[in-house]
Amino acid sequence: MKKILSGAVAAIALAAVATPAAAQTSQRHYAGVIAGIPYTSTNPGGLDTFGLEVGLGLGIGTRYTAFADAPSDSETATPTVDVVFTLSGSVNKDCSFYSGNNAGARNIDFGVIGVRTGNNENVNSAFEMVGPAVADIDTLTAGCNFNNEVVITKNNALGMVNAAAGGYDTDEFQANIPYSVNASWTGVALNTVAAGTAQSLNVSTTQLTGTRQQGAWRSNMAIDIVAPAITNKGLVAGTYSGTTTLTLRAL
Template sequence: MKKILTGAVAAIALVGIASPAAAQTNQRHYAGTGSLNIPFIGSVPVNYTITNPTPVTIPFIGTVNPGQLLGDLGVATKVGTRYTAVADAPSDSETATPTVNVEFSLSGSVNKDCSFYAGNNGSATQIDFGVIGVRTGNNENVNNAFEMVGPAVANIETLTAGCNFNNEVKIAKNNPLGLVNQDSSGYDNLQFQNNIPYAVTAAWTGVAKDVVANGSPQSLVVTSTDADGEGTIEQGAWRSAMTINFTAPAVTSKGLVAGNYTGTTTLTLQAL
């Protein structure tokens, strides 16, 4: 048979496959030709090919492999030949993973902070109205004498203010009565008063607490008549210029007692 290689050249291809896993080679082939002398029978012709003989189970006998028995018998009696090819290599040390996802968790922190540029020294926050004019002319009607000539105003602007987290903006006067006369003097309280009420308005660009949106004009007002002299508003993170306006409306219902009028207003930016 020409399939039996004698004096021919056989080229063997060696193949290794890393992934996916492939079946390892385990081949057994038999071929036979010629004749076999069997006692009492005589010459019996032999011509067969067997590829990868498969075992079978026979009741009361067990598992046998007739093809392999026949093939090995042909080899033993020199009428057949055999070809075997067995290849083996250790499998992957672990299950192969064609795709690997690695998740990196990045973290860091930013401290809560609020800022307000209030000048370079304490004098920047000392707001002096100077002389608060009253009607001092001797030709004033008695019902107008010693009343304020006009409102007292102060305007403050900082170009840097804000907080980088939800925050509370608070304005608080030290005295709800406003500016209070620190000089003692008796007076007719039907005709005079020793305080000057004032309003405070702060304005900036920001957003409401927990809101993510474009900033818009925000404001906080404490009027001259607020009983507790303070007000608050909650905001999301913001940064912008801020203006603070103080307005003391002219006191015209009564005259003002002479003296030094003082008061303090505290602006608080507090991260929540």
């Protein structure tokens, strides 16, 4: 019986298996004929191998061996790898209010505040305001990009004051014109995540300041200033002035 291929092709299959602890090839095969009896032995061990090797030395039989070796993975293989990328950045807190292109845009001049000057006025009406003084201020751009507060502060709770009024009868005259300030816009309550709704802040004629806290917002803002007509006393002649400060402050 022939165990060595003659006139045939021996196809050697090579393979590398990418699995943990894959077995590596270690094959030893013997074949031969002793006393007319054919024999085969596959991967014998110990004394059997010794005896077969002695037989080869005496010209008995044949041998086939195949051994393969390759280094193992440098680290434990990981069939699935998750790589987490942490993204970060920052946005500065900011508040904006468009108030014109120069300081003159913020000078609100009522002009002449009319008083009753007719010589036919009743003494109880003489020198009283003819009607209210009003100002309407509107901007299309206002807001803050974080929790914030809107603050309105007058410099004097008395309103516009005549600083050079001279002398006057306090029972019949006054040298100040009280006024209210009302701001309105679209926003949300503090720490609230929701669609914006109408918001407002009012500082009455007798208040010095007012504050409203809220979440991030952007919208137009309207500011209405109203000095109601003073009808119980006359106004001392002169210049009346005052300041009102609107503050948008990120918290």
